[in-house]
Amino acid sequence: QVQLVESGGGVVQPGRSLRLSCAASGFTFSRYAMHWVRQAPGKGLEWVTFISYDGNNKYYADSVQGRFTISRDNSKSTLYLQMNSLRPEDTAVYYCARDGAGEYYFESWGQGTLVTVSS
């Protein structure tokens, strides 16, 4: 079955960087586009970024454009999120999610990893 396992979360000071990983299994990773979605404590869902199956197309939410970078290593079935210049408002649970049939919805989700930006 599809399994997505995020890692790399933790507490980081404002202005610092962090890299999240999402290990995929149970499906052919290289055939699927992927997303990162986040959820601040007590708040709703916020889409962060998208990457196509081959890594050639990427989209970002305005709130992270220029600070966050999505990437993937299909040989390792792993998705990444490099987060730079972190702000307190980036504090959230970060989920990776598999795209549904190239139609920009979230067919499967990981369990999430918590990122806390605080001094």
Add this chain to the structure above:
Amino acid sequence: YELTQPLSVSVALGQTARITCGGNSIGGKNVHWYQQKPGQAPFLVIYRDRNRPSGIPERFSGSNSGNTATLTISRAQAGDEADYYCQVWDSSTVVFGGGTKVTVL
């Protein structure tokens, strides 16, 4: 692009709950719905307006027309208590509604 959902919906056990998602000409877009229980990741309950992933009960149905999409939960059960989010793709961006908390009385 904005999606508007009611903050909360209450439904009596065994009755029907309807959760709306409003957006400008949303009927021309594909709408997807997610359920999220406290402390858990969201999961997909309806995709492309009215399609159920495998394992989702027939009690969950969706519709989309004009400026409103609707998720309907028939014969509501205690286990349906959760937050529900609608979602579309617009101008190279994913947009979520603010979420609706469903309470089963």
